[in-house]
Amino acid sequence: MITQEEVREKLRERVKREKQTYIANQIGVPTPIISAFKLGRKDLYPEHLMKLNEYLDK
Secondary structure: OOOOOHHHHHHHHHOOOOHHHHHHHHHOOOOOHHHHHHHHOOOOHHHHHHHHHHHHHO
């Protein structure tokens, strides 16, 4: 099972080359939620975490 922190780290790497607004739109999660998650202020619901992880693994 993947952890919130593992996905958070993948996201931090990905936003170096791709806008987080684009990522949020691709997975259907509001940009402010993705931003708060990236900064460690909020954890994602399991279904959003799985969507984000699947997207980042592409």
